[in-house]
Amino acid sequence: MNLTDLTQVLDERSGEPAAQDRHDERLRGVRAKVVARRRRRIATWTTCAVVALGGVVAAAVLPGLRPDVTPAPADSTSPVRIIDGFPEYANGARLVAVESAALPKRRVELTIVPTTLDLVVSTRCDDPLLQEKLSINGHDFLSHGDCGTVQLGSGWDKYDVAVGKPATFVLTITGTRPLDQSGEIHTQVPASGTFGLAIGERTPGTR
Amino acid sequence: MITPEGFDEFVATRSPRLLRTAFLLTRDWALAEDLLQTALARAWEAWRRIEGDPEPYVRRIIVNANASWWRRRWRGEVPTADLPEVAAEADRYSGLDDRDRLWRALGRLPRRQRAVLVLRYFEDLSDAEVAEVLRCSVGTVKSQASRAVAKLRLDETLAPEGMLR
Numbered sequence: 001m002n003l004t005d006l007t008q009v010l011d012e013r014s015g016e017p018a019a020q021d022r023h024d025e026r027l028r029g030v031r032a033k034v035v036a037r038r039r040r041r042i043a044t045w046t047t048c049a050v051v052a053l054g055g056v057v058a059a060a061v062l063p064g065l066r067p068d069v070t071p072a073p074a075d076s077t078s079p080v081r082i083i084d085g086f087p088e089y090a091n092g093a094r095l096v097a098v099e100s101a102a103l104p105k106r107r108v109e110l111t112i113v114p115t116t117l118d119l120v121v122s123t124r125c126d127d128p129l130l131q132e133k134l135s136i137n138g139h140d141f142l143s144h145g146d147c148g149t150v151q152l153g154s155g156w157d158k159y160d161v162a163v164g165k166p167a168t169f170v171l172t173i174t175g176t177r178p179l180d181q182s183g184e185i186h187t188q189v190p191a192s193g194t195f196g197l198a199i200g201e202r203t204p205g206t207r
Numbered sequence: 208m209i210t211p212e213g214f215d216e217f218v219a220t221r222s223p224r225l226l227r228t229a230f231l232l233t234r235d236w237a238l239a240e241d242l243l244q245t246a247l248a249r250a251w252e253a254w255r256r257i258e259g260d261p262e263p264y265v266r267r268i269i270v271n272a273n274a275s276w277w278r279r280r281w282r283g284e285v286p287t288a289d290l291p292e293v294a295a296e297a298d299r300y301s302g303l304d305d306r307d308r309l310w311r312a313l314g315r316l317p318r319r320q321r322a323v324l325v326l327r328y329f330e331d332l333s334d335a336e337v338a339e340v341l342r343c344s345v346g347t348v349k350s351q352a353s354r355a356v357a358k359l360r361l362d363e364t365l366a367p368e369g370m371l372r
Contacts, residue, residue: 003328003356009306009313010329014227023219026244030218031208033248 085124086198091150093120093200100196103189106173108197113166114156118202121151123171126193131174134197136160137167146177147195171197211254218247221262225269231325232273234314245272266330267340270322312362320355327352 081088084098099108123132125147132149134141136159141151161167175189222243229239229246246268250261257264313321319341326337327348337348 005306005309006313006324006356006359007328009309010231010325012306013310014230014329023222026222026240026247027210027215027218029240029244030247030251031210033244034251035208037248037252 084198085194085196086122089203090122090200091120091202093118093202095198095200098196098198100194103173103193103195104191106189107170108195109168109170110197110199111166111168112199114161114163114201116201117154117156117161117163119156119161120200120202121169122149122198122200123196124148124198125173125195127176127190129177130189130193130195131177132195133172133174135170135172147173169197169199171195211251214251214254217261221265222247225262225265228266228325228330229269229273231329232270232318232322242269242273242276263336263340266326267342270326270340271342273322274318308364309359312359312364315362316355316358320351320358323348323351324355 080090083095084100086095086098088095097110097112099110101108121134123134125132128146128148130147131145132147134151136156139159141159156167159167173189173195225246226239226243229242230236233239233242246265249268249272250257250265253264254261313324316324322341323337326332326340327334332340334345334348334352338345341348
């Protein structure tokens, strides 16, 4: 083989079909390819734009479609537990003893061993016009009157209440008061209804 | 669609030669026409940016597009159940002349080496121009050309200096 042969072979082999020189058809083919290339480019850009737009829309909409993982709030509006008609925590105190009774019974009694003299004594009645009397270790408590009072603070030592020593609290329903009268007007006690006595101890840091 | 100024004239005057180059690279007239039209379509869109003679630009597209087509299609053979008829001669090379054998040997060269030979011996480009088309160094062109010629000389179907063995 010599290089002259090579040049001749390349020249001869590529010169065969004279019919290949149809440049009008070639131009039509080129135009078609240009159009196809432009269409492909437009389609590519359109696809990119649609994908980008879809991403933006998804980013905006999907957070609203995601399931809410926030826990549902509890049905109860108050987390405080109610024990026998009294809240477990109230007036800065936690219940340590509760006793309730139903009319016609008129008396409830509670005995506790206080760990503090910072006590809170509460009473409750279905009928707030019921009249009550409270005695502590056999001593009449100072106040008499409508049921549902709350007694706070110190001074319990006057009733022989001491830390570590049993103390007895007695709530007695003495009668009821007509709505339009005040004072100690005792009338017939209703035949039904409940009342109760609760003793709490103030928790530290609530004073 | 408006044809860029001078494009029609370029196609009319230069495309026959470029088609021959495309044929020498692809060894198939239909494929060569497709390759040429693809290169011209790319040149169309860049026509206003081309400075000077557009032919080297189009030729470079042809060579590079052929290489990328080959990379994409070389495994794309379509299987067939019917094999082509085999020549009945005992000697498969009998009846072929030297140039036929050389043409076939050219077809067995790697594409890049064949492109170097086509550009060098058909387009009559210098090594620097071939390097420009192939986007490689002049040294690479020289080594590729040297290897291609050596392969042809060592081809068992070709005798030294064009003589049959």
